[in-house]
Amino acid sequence: MNPLRRRMIEDMKVRNLSPVTQRCHVHAVAKLAQYFKQSPDRLGLTEVRAYQIHLVATGTSWAGFNVAVSALRFFYGVTLGRSTMVERIPYAREQRQLPVILSADEVVRFFAAVPSLKHRTALMTAYAAGLRVSEVVRLRVADIDSGRMLIRVEQGKGHRDRYVMLSAQLLVMLRAYWREDRPKHWLFPGRDDSRPLDASTLQWPCRNARTAAKLGKPVAVHTLRHSFATHLLEAGTDIRTIQMLLAHQNLSTTARYTQVATTTIGNTTSPFDRLNMAEATPD
Numbered sequence: 001m002n003p004l005r006r007r008m009i010e011d012m013k014v015r016n017l018s019p020v021t022q023r024c025h026v027h028a029v030a031k032l033a034q035y036f037k038q039s040p041d042r043l044g045l046t047e048v049r050a051y052q053i054h055l056v057a058t059g060t061s062w063a064g065f066n067v068a069v070s071a072l073r074f075f076y077g078v079t080l081g082r083s084t085m086v087e088r089i090p091y092a093r094e095q096r097q098l099p100v101i102l103s104a105d106e107v108v109r110f111f112a113a114v115p116s117l118k119h120r121t122a123l124m125t126a127y128a129a130g131l132r133v134s135e136v137v138r139l140r141v142a143d144i145d146s147g148r149m150l151i152r153v154e155q156g157k158g159h160r161d162r163y164v165m166l167s168a169q170l171l172v173m174l175r176a177y178w179r180e181d182r183p184k185h186w187l188f189p190g191r192d193d194s195r196p197l198d199a200s201t202l203q204w205p206c207r208n209a210r211t212a213a214k215l216g217k218p219v220a221v222h223t224l225r226h227s228f229a230t231h232l233l234e235a236g237t238d239i240r241t242i243q244m245l246l247a248h249q250n251l252s253t254t255a256r257y258t259q260v261a262t263t264t265i266g267n268t269t270s271p272f273d274r275l276n277m278a279e280a281t282p283d
Helices: 003-014 019-036 045-057 062-079 104-112 117-129 133-137 168-181 199-212 221-234 239-246 251-259 262-266
Strands: 150-153 162-165
Touching: 003 019, 003 062, 019 045, 019 062, 045 062, 104 117, 104 199, 104 221, 117 133, 117 150, 117 168, 117 199, 117 221, 133 199, 133 221, 162 239, 199 221, 221 239, 221 251, 239 251
Parallel strands: none
Antiparallel strands: 150 162
């Protein structure tokens, strides 16, 4: 085995990197050496940056690019001890795509295409309260507070409890579902009543309903949460209220819905409309 490679592997073992990570790191450094046809310890920052440009130019994915960066930072920073060089080998910033949003009409068509009463009611709950799929499946019957028209979400993301609104229309749907299925503890139990429905179980009805409803958009349970937030924003709900309902720690996470709220965008007056175009018309 190449002494340099052996040294790198020993360094990774000392730091308890997994065998998979070790193989990825060794492979990434080997690819760098292969690209320049030189031993990687003879290469410097200029070559590493040129190699990063090569990765981008050849269409390497965001994840693949950052795996290579992680390997190179480890090799040069730990194995070769060039700590100052590490800070100058940047990771790629993740490209955040705008969320897919269903229109109100598409939401109705989507629900109409879900044949199972339990699955349909669970998906309606996700949309009506803006819940994550993990939060929906862990709801208990006792979490539905019809007296105060609230839903208690216990230990949501970040291990925080919160309350969200209970839609009057959703309450009607929940009561119809309860009369039919009679859940005892978990609102949406799995095959075994002692366990909640598995989160992955709700993704299949989404895909099937999307096809049946002939929606030209990808639809997952989280799409309903995105649609909930956007529809609230379009209805004039304050963005900080939406942040609280979604349990976002950072307002910037919630603010991305302003980029897809078509009513908000459409109702914004362009500065062009304030111009006196009569004076700009040639005689």
